[in-house]
Structure formats: structure tokens, C-alpha cells
Amino acid sequence: MRFFIAALLCNLLWMPAAGLAEAEIVTPKMRQTAEKLAATALQDTTAYDLVESLTTEIGPRLAGTEAEARARDWAVKKLKQLGFKNVRIEPFEVPLWQRGVEKAEITSPFPQPLYITTLGGSVATPPEGVEGDLVSFPSLAALQAVRAGSLRGKIVFVDQVMTRTQDGSGYGVAVQKRRETAFAAHKAGAVGALIRSVGTSSHRFAHTGQMKAITDTSVGPSVPSAALSAPDADQLARALSRDEPLRLRLTLTPQTQARAPSGNVIAEIPGRERPDEIVLIGAHLDSWDQGTGAVDDGAGVGIVTGAAKVIMDNLRRAPKRTIRVVYFGAEEVGLVGAKAYAEAHSRELENHIVGTESDFGADKIWRFDTRIAEAKLPVAKAIGDVLLPLGIGPGNNEASGGPDMKYVREAGVPVVTLLQNGWDYFDLHHTPNDTLDKIDPAKLAQNVAAYAAFVYLVAEMDEDFRE
Amino acid sequence: MRFFIAALLCNLLWMPAAGLAEAEIVTPKMRQTAEKLAATALQDTTAYDLVESLTTEIGPRLAGTEAEARARDWAVKKLKQLGFKNVRIEPFEVPLWQRGVEKAEITSPFPQPLYITTLGGSVATPPEGVEGDLVSFPSLAALQAVRAGSLRGKIVFVDQVMTRTQDGSGYGVAVQKRRETAFAAHKAGAVGALIRSVGTSSHRFAHTGQMKAITDTSVGPSVPSAALSAPDADQLARALSRDEPLRLRLTLTPQTQARAPSGNVIAEIPGRERPDEIVLIGAHLDSWDQGTGAVDDGAGVGIVTGAAKVIMDNLRRAPKRTIRVVYFGAEEVGLVGAKAYAEAHSRELENHIVGTESDFGADKIWRFDTRIAEAKLPVAKAIGDVLLPLGIGPGNNEASGGPDMKYVREAGVPVVTLLQNGWDYFDLHHTPNDTLDKIDPAKLAQNVAAYAAFVYLVAEMDEDFRE
Structure with a gap:
């Protein structure tokens, strides 16, 4: 115990080791x-x-x-x-990689536009977009746990909140959903993916950011994906709470040049x-x-x-x-x-x-x-x-x-x-x-x-x- | 003087008048x-x-x-x-009146996009936009004071700041530039107009709002006009301080139905x-x-x-x-x-x-x-x-x-x-x-x-x- 305290003090106080005054x-x-x-x-x-x-x-x-x-x-x-x-x-x-059109809207039952930003490295939708029922997951892990192909035709939404911290440690946790969602969504059979922004803001700007590194050629296929602003993520959560199927259209037309x-x-x-x-x-x-x-x-x-x-x-x-x-x-x-x-x-x-x-x-x-x-x-x-x-x-x-x-x-x-x-x-x-x-x-x-x-x-x- | 003080007290304290207990x-x-x-x-x-x-x-x-x-x-x-x-x-x-495309960019000497919002009631530019040198005015009054036709081909920018107040009185002053700039710019011969947003924010959203009432048929001709977010207005002010002509392109395609x-x-x-x-x-x-x-x-x-x-x-x-x-x-x-x-x-x-x-x-x-x-x-x-x-x-x-x-x-x-x-x-x-x-x-x-x-x-x- 005394040894432990001494070691702790040494660590805390950065006490000079022998020979280095x-x-x-x-x-x-x-x-x-x-x-x-x-x-x-x-x-x-x-x-x-x-x-x-x-x-x-x-x-x-x-x-x-x-x-x-x-x-x-x-x-x-x-x-x-x-x-x-x-x-x-x-x-x-x-x-x-350059963003193009980026549009998301609830088409039914509450038609309205949503504020999004395409994630860096996202593939494109067709020019007319993709439309599907929204399925929400509280975490990336929950999405990753679904059976392959079980979300055929759906748009997935990973609604995981980032923790505000002084040292930035909340980012390391939250950023995984930005990196992985589009790939997990593809495995599940979905046609598009949305994430709650990796960010702590309450304004209506979504936070962009890269998925996997643009040079990473090992990555598998993915679906078009974008981040929602926090108020828009809240809005989707409320809209989903109405217990009616929520239908979304997502249009993203980024382009990549080798x-x-x-x-x-x-x-x-x-x-x-x-x-x-x-x-x-x-x-x-x-x-x-x-x-x-x-x-x-x-x-x-x-x-x-x-x-x-x-x-x-x-x-x-x-x-x-x-x-x-x-x-x-x-x-x-x-x-x-x-x-x-x-x-x-x-x-x-x-x-x-x-x-x-x-x-x-x-x-x-x-x-x-x-x-x-x-x-x-x-x-x-x-x-x-x-x-x-x-x-x-x-x-x-x-x-x-x-x-x-x-x-x-x-x-x-x-x-x-x-x-x-x-x-x-x-x-x-x-x-x-x-x-x-x-x-x-x-x-x-x-x-x-x-x-x-x-x-x-x-x-x-x-x-x-x-x- | 005593009368004045009595009147003041009466006003401040809402003292009951005779006959109304x-x-x-x-x-x-x-x-x-x-x-x-x-x-x-x-x-x-x-x-x-x-x-x-x-x-x-x-x-x-x-x-x-x-x-x-x-x-x-x-x-x-x-x-x-x-x-x-x-x-x-x-x-x-x-x-x-419904907004369409809204795009503004510095084309020279510092090409970059700007964040704007079309003002309600604005007329449209041609689909390819209008381009012109930017001329900045510290106030609506300064723009209104220029000689008719003297800003032929220019895009005007009214860079007037709104005062933050508890009672909202800053709005009454600031909103005049939203109402009048597009008309004053037209008289001066300009091809487009930008205003610093009527707002007190420091975020990157521009504040929209109506020009003259949509039902007001007495208004004269105007130019396409939009508001800039405060950071974008600051950016233009800095860019103008470089003493090189600043060239902008403005594309607005709102549509009106009678x-x-x-x-x-x-x-x-x-x-x-x-x-x-x-x-x-x-x-x-x-x-x-x-x-x-x-x-x-x-x-x-x-x-x-x-x-x-x-x-x-x-x-x-x-x-x-x-x-x-x-x-x-x-x-x-x-x-x-x-x-x-x-x-x-x-x-x-x-x-x-x-x-x-x-x-x-x-x-x-x-x-x-x-x-x-x-x-x-x-x-x-x-x-x-x-x-x-x-x-x-x-x-x-x-x-x-x-x-x-x-x-x-x-x-x-x-x-x-x-x-x-x-x-x-x-x-x-x-x-x-x-x-x-x-x-x-x-x-x-x-x-x-x-x-x-x-x-x-x-x-x-x-x-x-x-x-």
C-alpha cells in the first residue's frame, strides 16, 4: 500500500528519477x-x-x-x-471526393425537409434518390447485430448521442458510427443510411466527416449515407414515436475522382x-x-x-x-x-x-x-x-x-x-x-x-x- | 418642475385615477x-x-x-x-412565393461559396445567375443616397449591423434594409443585392424575411436579393479590405404564383x-x-x-x-x-x-x-x-x-x-x-x-x- 501511494505521488508529481536533475x-x-x-x-x-x-x-x-x-x-x-x-x-x-446534391425529406406521413450533410466518401444515390421506411437504431452495435439482408429496402438511422467532454474523448466513441454505419447498413440490405451528427451542437447544421479513409481499399460495399443535424435527429425520433411508418427520401449525388x-x-x-x-x-x-x-x-x-x-x-x-x-x-x-x-x-x-x-x-x-x-x-x-x-x-x-x-x-x-x-x-x-x-x-x-x-x-x- | 415629477410618478406607478378604485x-x-x-x-x-x-x-x-x-x-x-x-x-x-436555387460565390480574387438565403418576395436572376463587382454600403441610407444609375452592373451589399436588445427595438431599425435594399439597388442600376442578415446570430445561417408585403402592388421594380449570414458578411468585409475588386456571382430562382x-x-x-x-x-x-x-x-x-x-x-x-x-x-x-x-x-x-x-x-x-x-x-x-x-x-x-x-x-x-x-x-x-x-x-x-x-x-x- 505504501509502495502504491509512493508510485502514485511519483506519477502525479513527475518527480525526477535518479540521475536527471x-x-x-x-x-x-x-x-x-x-x-x-x-x-x-x-x-x-x-x-x-x-x-x-x-x-x-x-x-x-x-x-x-x-x-x-x-x-x-x-x-x-x-x-x-x-x-x-x-x-x-x-x-x-x-x-x-466532392459532395453534390444532398436532400432528405420525410415523404409520409409528415412531409417536410430535413437538414443533412453527405458523409465524406459516401456513394451516390440515383439522381431521383432512394425512398424507404425508416428504421431507427439506438447504436451502431444494434445495427450491426441485425441479420444480413433483414432490412431490405429500408433506410436506417443510427441515433446515438455524442458525449460532451473537455478532452475530446466523446469523439472517439461517437465517430465509429460515422465510419461504420454505411457498411453495416449495406450488409443489412438497406438502401440508405442516416446518422445523428457526430457533434455536440444544437444548431441545424449537420456535421460532415470521412467514413473510412479515402485511401482504404479494403472496405466492402456501402450505401449512400449522410448525417442529420441534432434537431433533425430529434425530429425523426419524435416522428417515429407516432407509431406510423415513417417514409423518407434521400438524394445524394457526390462524385469521386481517382x-x-x-x-x-x-x-x-x-x-x-x-x-x-x-x-x-x-x-x-x-x-x-x-x-x-x-x-x-x-x-x-x-x-x-x-x-x-x-x-x-x-x-x-x-x-x-x-x-x-x-x-x-x-x-x-x-x-x-x-x-x-x-x-x-x-x-x-x-x-x-x-x-x-x-x-x-x-x-x-x-x-x-x-x-x-x-x-x-x-x-x-x-x-x-x-x-x-x-x-x-x-x-x-x-x-x-x-x-x-x-x-x-x-x-x-x-x-x-x-x-x-x-x-x-x-x-x-x-x-x-x-x-x-x-x-x-x-x-x-x-x-x-x-x-x-x-x-x-x-x-x-x-x-x-x-x- | 414639480408638475413634471408628479406626472412622471403617476405614469411610473400607474396610480389610480379618481373614480376607479x-x-x-x-x-x-x-x-x-x-x-x-x-x-x-x-x-x-x-x-x-x-x-x-x-x-x-x-x-x-x-x-x-x-x-x-x-x-x-x-x-x-x-x-x-x-x-x-x-x-x-x-x-x-x-x-x-417559393425559394428555388440560392447560391452566392466570390468568383475573384478569392473563389469560395457564401451562405445566403433569398429574401421573401425577391425576383429571380437568370438561371445562370448574375455576376458583378461588389460595392459595399454601411447603411441603407448610404445606398439610397447614390445617384440613380450610378451602380450599373454592380452587386450591392448593405453591411449594417443589428443591435441586440431585450425589447426587440433593434429589429425595427434593422428591418428597413431588408424591406428597401432591393428597390434602392434597382434605382442605382445594380444587378443584385445582398444584405447582412437582420439578426443577431453568429452562426452561419442567413435570416430570411419578407421584403415589402407580398400584397403591396405599389412597389417599384427591384433586383434579386438575399441575406448573408453574419460570418459571411464579415468575410465579405475582410475580402473588400484587400483593395482588389471583389467579384461575385449570385443565383436565385424563386417563383411566384399569383x-x-x-x-x-x-x-x-x-x-x-x-x-x-x-x-x-x-x-x-x-x-x-x-x-x-x-x-x-x-x-x-x-x-x-x-x-x-x-x-x-x-x-x-x-x-x-x-x-x-x-x-x-x-x-x-x-x-x-x-x-x-x-x-x-x-x-x-x-x-x-x-x-x-x-x-x-x-x-x-x-x-x-x-x-x-x-x-x-x-x-x-x-x-x-x-x-x-x-x-x-x-x-x-x-x-x-x-x-x-x-x-x-x-x-x-x-x-x-x-x-x-x-x-x-x-x-x-x-x-x-x-x-x-x-x-x-x-x-x-x-x-x-x-x-x-x-x-x-x-x-x-x-x-x-x-x-
Whole structure:
């Protein structure tokens, strides 16, 4: 029991392990510099200016579109203007899926239109749509449990509610229905599928999002599928409670093109002593097609760039290690840019000291999570102490690092997550409401400050996060 | 000066005038009955059940459509089931305007779509749309001041912000731009017009609404016109700040049909002593086409009906005067039902003791306004005292009575407004977001309680509100 409490305290307090004194990891001078950079970042408007420019001058930038290409050109120009080195595009290809007509209506007994959005990757209905009786399921699991072919001619509706959480954990649960419903509905013999939006909003916008990754060729056949806004899902639930068969018509005419250009945009602050060692900070440049991608993920683009810019402009000499800023392409449709990056840089990954992506909105960072060697938790503790005055507390050692860190993380690169407050994030997420006015410049600046301090410390210290 | 202060006090405190003692206007027994009715109303669910039924089983019900006709049939059935007498439809005709395609996009230099909604009564563009450089005006007045023909080929944008107010007074100012912009733009030679939505929201839905009344044949020529959501208006303002010509394409294909059926639905609780004397309580049955008309004005339908129902079911005998519930048709397109009512009942109007409409949402009533003879303010004071425990304070003597009271008020019928808190009302108003989940049953019940007390007192008392 005493051992247990001691272990708990050790974990909670990140007590330095033997042989790694905090003051050796982050020297008083380094701490002072990090604090100065954070203070400067709180006053710097680079991040906000970038989001403003990107969302205004480009707007929506769906993976594989001409708009995403314009965004890459915009990025190269901006990163060069800001003074970064080695600015380049690393191109790759991605299938291009684009929404067409999207219409749903109750045809009987209460004729009325419904507000929906086609799910990314959905197949199309015939131009005149499909019509069928609606069958509701309280969960994806309930749909998956029905006998194959038993819903012939029906339209299925998975009416599962997402939980609002600060750490975004509700999403991981809810997103399964977005990924799987169209396939389960096909197995059951249905002609179409609707889900209650993966989101926490009460407005009338449905939340879009990708089904399986657009590059996943292993997936089986599926039916046309769309998300309903929360009020429309409520409406269907009420209409179904009348105990009359509810008939719907669903018309979705998205189109897919096998190959379209995408790419990652990269910029660097070369390290002064160990340029081969890389501190990777990323965000994604693409967005869904209905908002202007301000919160998802223009904010991230602004934050990581703003942080690197503050480091670049306010130090006499560059940090020891290279700071690499990556704007990933084609994140929304299935981490296509993340995979391309991990492949293109596979030989370099062992020299990636740490990776992190800002892709969870624009609210304040409240927690510092890591996924690093247990033995190196004292290093995280030393950094975490510098972040505390920004209102950021210690977290766990199970960080994802952000969506686009998936492949580098799986390849062994240590990652951290500077976790933002996600309480309101899924009110906007993947809806037309994701626009610049939803970003609070002061909260954005807190993010920049945290990234600036973190990135500087890791780029300047001698320690790393591996065994 | 002393006279002024005395007059002010008299006005503020509604001090009884000579000869009209409060206890004679509202006897202690009447007050007790009114309080009991209010208490019962706070527990009664008739109002919410009606809104739930109307918004679910009918949904949107634009004036002149088949859906509005279904709503009238729904109303007749419900009112009879509830036990009202003399339930009938008074039919009239209305032009039918229906939206078609509505698309706006920046074509240069920042191609991207914009979120708009066609204004009710707008003329159509050619099917391929109109394209022109955007010219922004800070106000309707600024647009009206330009030289005739000086904006040939342009698309105009009136970027005037609406003020959020509790009493709704911001709307009266802002709505002028919705009514007048398309006509002023035509005079200036423009090919299309956009306005910042008449609304206070920050979501991405534009607010629709009628231009001039659909029955107004005196209006001059106009251009196709639409409202932008607030974030889109902000986006245009930012895009214009880049000092490059901003080119837009606008495609609107609404259609108008000269005549379609509409009607008012009427139900009564006949008075036991003076059945010819009428206490008129109304709401409107039609709605805009994009929401389900929950807050505008399903709530009003529920409130006035629920109040009358509580009176009908909880008194041993009906009140002395007739209580008449009117569901007006075709309110949104220009008070067509209100005019039809005033014309059909012109001979009866002198026997209308008072009129009031609930058409300002579903939030709590906070103020009791009147428009009655000065000499009868003590009667209002006596009633207002009974409303005070519901959190309703005294207001002014300049009430409109609600939109559909316009013509009966102009014909001399005294009116009152049980004024709801409108702070959030214009976040939802005339958008798809106007759905049932936006109604708080407890707040709705406070409205029913206030109406029940007010209507009972006026129907039972011997006083009236005329000189």
C-alpha cells in the first residue's frame, strides 16, 4: 500500500528519477528564455494574421481540390515571407471526393425537409434518390447485430448521442458510427443510411466527416449515407414515436475522382548544432468544404507557425536542433499527408526528437500529455513546470500527438499533445459554422506561447524522449 | 418642475385615477381566481404539447403552401378536441412565393461559396445567375443616397449591423434594409443585392424575411436579393479590405404564383353574459420555410391556446365576455391574415374589448405594455398588479399588440403586449435553427400563466379600455 501511494505521488508529481536533475534538463537560463518567448508570443499577432489570411483569401480547401492547391501556394509564399528556410511542397496524390446534391425529406406521413450533410466518401444515390421506411437504431452495435439482408429496402438511422467532454474523448466513441454505419447498413440490405451528427451542437447544421479513409481499399460495399443535424435527429425520433411508418427520401449525388494532387508544405529553422535532429510541429492545411476551416485547422496552422516565428525572431542564435513546421495535406479524408510524410521521411524518423500537431481548435491549452519513454518523464516534468504559469497542468503519458502524428508515432517517434479545451469544439467541428469569428485571439495567443516555450526547450536541450 | 415629477410618478406607478378604485376593477375574488389559473397554467402542458405536435406533424408551413393548409386542418382538429366552440376557418387568398436555387460565390480574387438565403418576395436572376463587382454600403441610407444609375452592373451589399436588445427595438431599425435594399439597388442600376442578415446570430445561417408585403402592388421594380449570414458578411468585409475588386456571382430562382389558398383559424369560449364582447388573443399559424416555426410562432399558438384552455377547464362558468383565439394565416409575408380578419370582422371591431398576439418567441414575459385610453390606465394597473408575481413589470402605453394586431389597432381596438424577453430571439428568427429544442417548457408555461390571468381578468371584468 505504501509502495502504491509512493508510485502514485511519483506519477502525479513527475518527480525526477535518479540521475536527471531538473535544473540540468532545463537550465535557469533556458527557463528564462522560454518564459520570455512565451511572453512575447502572448503579444504576437502572427498566428491570428495567418488564420485570417488563410480563411479569407483561400476559404474552404478540401483535399485534392484546386483550393487546396491554392492553399499550398499561399503557404509557401507566407512561410518564405516570414523568413523560414527550406520551404517546399512535398506532393502526393489523393482521391478527390466532392459532395453534390444532398436532400432528405420525410415523404409520409409528415412531409417536410430535413437538414443533412453527405458523409465524406459516401456513394451516390440515383439522381431521383432512394425512398424507404425508416428504421431507427439506438447504436451502431444494434445495427450491426441485425441479420444480413433483414432490412431490405429500408433506410436506417443510427441515433446515438455524442458525449460532451473537455478532452475530446466523446469523439472517439461517437465517430465509429460515422465510419461504420454505411457498411453495416449495406450488409443489412438497406438502401440508405442516416446518422445523428457526430457533434455536440444544437444548431441545424449537420456535421460532415470521412467514413473510412479515402485511401482504404479494403472496405466492402456501402450505401449512400449522410448525417442529420441534432434537431433533425430529434425530429425523426419524435416522428417515429407516432407509431406510423415513417417514409423518407434521400438524394445524394457526390462524385469521386481517382487521383488529384495534394501535398505537404514544409518549412524549417535549421538547428545551429545538431541540424539533423528534428523537432516536428504540425497542423493540417486542408479543411472540410463547408466551413472556412478556421478552427479546424487554420488555428493550428497559425499556432505552430506563430510559435516558430517567435523563436526565430527573438533569439540571438537558432536553437541547437532543427525546428520543422509541417502543414499536412489531406488530413480530413484519412491522414493521407501524414502517411506520405512518414514514408518520405522514413529514414529520418529516428532523428525526430519529438512530434506534435495542433489540431483541436483554438481554445486554451489546459494539459500537457506525452507519449515518451517512462525513463524520460522527468524531462517532460521539467518542461511542464515552464508551462504551468500558462494554466497548463500535467497530463498522462498516452498522448496521440494529434491525428497527423499517427504514422510517425507508430514508427517510434515520441509525441506530445498540448491539449486544448475541447468543451465547445464539437459544436463547430466539420460544419459551415467553422469560421474566423469563432477564434478568440487571446486564447489563440496562449497556444502560441505554450508552443513557443515547449518547442524552444526541446530544440535547445540535450535530452531526448527515447529509452 | 414639480408638475413634471408628479406626472412622471403617476405614469411610473400607474396610480389610480379618481373614480376607479383598483378593488372595484379587479375584485379580491377575481384576483384569487386569476392567481389560481396562473398557478394551474404553470403546471399545464397543453401549450408545449401543441407546439410539439405542430412542429413535428406539420413542420414548416409557408403562407399559401399545401403545408399551411395542413396546418389549418391540424388546428381545427386540435381546437375541437380541446373543447373550443365555433371552431372554423376563414379562408382568403395570398400570392405564393417559393425559394428555388440560392447560391452566392466570390468568383475573384478569392473563389469560395457564401451562405445566403433569398429574401421573401425577391425576383429571380437568370438561371445562370448574375455576376458583378461588389460595392459595399454601411447603411441603407448610404445606398439610397447614390445617384440613380450610378451602380450599373454592380452587386450591392448593405453591411449594417443589428443591435441586440431585450425589447426587440433593434429589429425595427434593422428591418428597413431588408424591406428597401432591393428597390434602392434597382434605382442605382445594380444587378443584385445582398444584405447582412437582420439578426443577431453568429452562426452561419442567413435570416430570411419578407421584403415589402407580398400584397403591396405599389412597389417599384427591384433586383434579386438575399441575406448573408453574419460570418459571411464579415468575410465579405475582410475580402473588400484587400483593395482588389471583389467579384461575385449570385443565383436565385424563386417563383411566384399569383393566388394560393390561406386562411385564419378561429375558436371561441363564448361569454356567459356578454357574448358579443370579444377578448381577442392571437398567434400566427404560418411560418417561414426553413425552420419548423417552433419559436416563430408555434410558441404563440401554444401559449394563447393553452391559456384559453386553462380558463375553459378550470372555471365553474365561462367568463362574462367571449374569448376568441385566432391563428392568423400568412403573417410572415405581410400580415395578410391580419388584414383579412380586420375586414371580415369590421362591424364587430367596436365590440373587441382588447386584442393581443403572442409572436415574439418563447422566452419569459417581463413587461406589460398597453395601448389604451389614458383614462383607463388604472384598469391596466389593476391587471398589472396580478401579473407582478410572475416577474412581469409595468411598461409603456405604446404597445403594438403584436404584428397581427396592426389593422384592428388602427381601427381603434385597444391592444396590449405581454412582452417577452427578446435578447436571444433574433439569433434564431427566420432561420432553419427555429426548431422545438429551442423552447424551454418552463418559460413557455410562464407565458401561459400570464395570458391566462390577463385574459380571464379582462373577460370577467366590467371595465373596458376605451375612452
